[in-house]
Amino acid sequence: MLNISDDIESMRDLSRWERPVHGHASLDAFLATKSLQDGIHAIAYRGVYLEFNLHRRASKSMLVFFNAALSSRTSDVKLPAFSGTRAPHATDACVLMVSDPGLYLDRDIRLAWYAGASGMRLQEDMAKVLRHIQDVLSIARMVLYGASGGGFAALYYAPFLRNAIAVPCNPQINLLIYSPGILGRYLRTAYGYKGAPSAFESADIPDRPTVRIRPEHVRGSRIVYLQNALDARHFNREFLPFLHEQGFSRGRGVVEVHSDRLVSVCGDNWGEGHRAPPAKFVYDLLHSLTKTDGWDRLPETIPALYARTANRFRQVVLKLENGGFTAQAVLHEPQGEDEITMVLYRDDIEIETIRVASAEFGRFSCAADNGRYRVTARAARDHSTEEKTWGDRLLSLFRTRNVFDEMRSRVVVVG
Structure with missing residues (x-):
């Protein structure tokens, strides 16, 4: 095993998580443990760290989170990277957040799909780690969630676990058709592969990982596939081919039950582009799946969750025009009196606020200097159909100003 280098240590900052830290000298040392304490576990692993954040509960169900691509890899971005940080407040199940050790391979890598590297058979070893956690904590039900690249991991690892449910969100199914630049950088760094990324499966590469989720791999797994x-x-290059390979087609329903092991949720109000559903929908869905009857109740549960948590925004667009910015926000069902608040940010600092009606273009007065710009649109949410009791209605009076739907635009870079 390689020693952990000073450069690797400079990529880390465990203190920011404010959790107890438990170190393990090797993978074998971790797999020999008879108990697991609450907190962050850091396994010295092939010259880097395999880290996970464990929130223990009395429950025998567990939510497992795999991270998507990091938004950036500046010197300020430290590892480990944990997704699902709101989960401990949204469920009474155990929660496990797993950071991808492949992110330590190079400071330019933002996504590694939990697929390892030469000399790092992560797909094999991660399966052992997850099974060990399940055994030590006597977990009866595991729900694996990941968005985008994390969705690939959720689908890949679910078959290795007892009574597992995979919940991928806008996942990559076939890495070989992903962005050649991002995938190529990872393959060069992790496996020394310099050929065309699309030809990786036919290359003579030691420890070559699985890069495509095939029907036979997930045939015995239960899957709730979330797709924007x-x-x-x-939608066209991953979702539909995945269903087709399983022998299914897709209709126009939000929720479709394809078999007793595959359910898909296809939303059109999560925002344009590679966006996940509202967090409230995701966490409520995951929590429902941790229950004994969670899978069987999906046909009733998902439509109710979807209706209660659906975002009213269909699209938010920011454009650079004539040295300034215009923005447009479109609601699915405008209600005539809707006023949309749009806030412009430069490098994540709020610089201007305007108000417009749905589908109208608004113009910001500030000039476009160098920087990264985005706009956040907000619209008040009408809870009149959701409040059930006088107590609920009274409570809503105190929270009306803070209850709104929100969506962000894509980033516009100037300079």
């Missing part, structure tokens, strides 16, 4: 209908690339 307005993410055209993943």
Whole structure:
């Protein structure tokens, strides 16, 4: 085993998580443990770290989170990277957040799909780690969630676990058709592969990982596949082919039960592009799946969750025009009196606020200096159909100003 280098240590900052830290000298040392304490576990692993954040509960169900691509890899971005940080407040199940050790391979890598590297058979070893956690904590039910690249991991690892449910969100199914630049950088760094990324499966590469989720791999797994209908690339190149290979087609329903092991949720109000559903929908869905009857109740549970948590925004667009910015926000069902608040940010600092009606273009007065710009649109949510009791209605009076739907635009880079 390689020693952990100073450069690897400079990529880390465990203190920011404010959790107890438990170190393990090797993978074998971790797999020999008879108990697992609450907190962050850091396994010295092939010259880097395999880290996970464990929130223990009395429950025998567990939510497992795999991270998507990091938004950036500046010197300020430290590892480990944990997704699902709101989960401990949204469920009474155990929660496990797993950071991808492949992110330590190079400071330019933002996504590694939990697929390892030469000399790092992560797909094999991660399966052992997850099974060990399940055994030590006597977990009866595991629900694996990941968005985008994390969705690939959720689908890949679910078959290795007892009574597992995979919940991929806008996942990559076939890495070989992903962005050649991002995939190529990872393959060069992790496996020394310099050929065309699309030809990786036929290359003579030691420890070559699985890079495509095939039907036979997930045939015995239960899957709730979440797909944004307005993410055209993943809808057409990943989602539909995945269903087709399983022998299914897709209709126009939000929720479709394809078999007793495959359910798909296809939303058109999560925002345009590679966007996940509202967090409230995701966490409520995951929590429902941790229950004994969670899978069987999906046909009733998902439509109710979807209706209660659906985002009213269909699209938010920011454009650079004549040295300034215009923005447009479109609601699915405008109600005539809707006023949309749009806030412009430069490098994540709020600089201007305007108000417009749905589908109208608004113009910001500030000039476009160098920087990264985005706009956040907000619209008040009408809870009149959701409040059930006088107590609920009274409570809503105190929270009306803070209850709204929100969506962000894509980033516009100037300079």
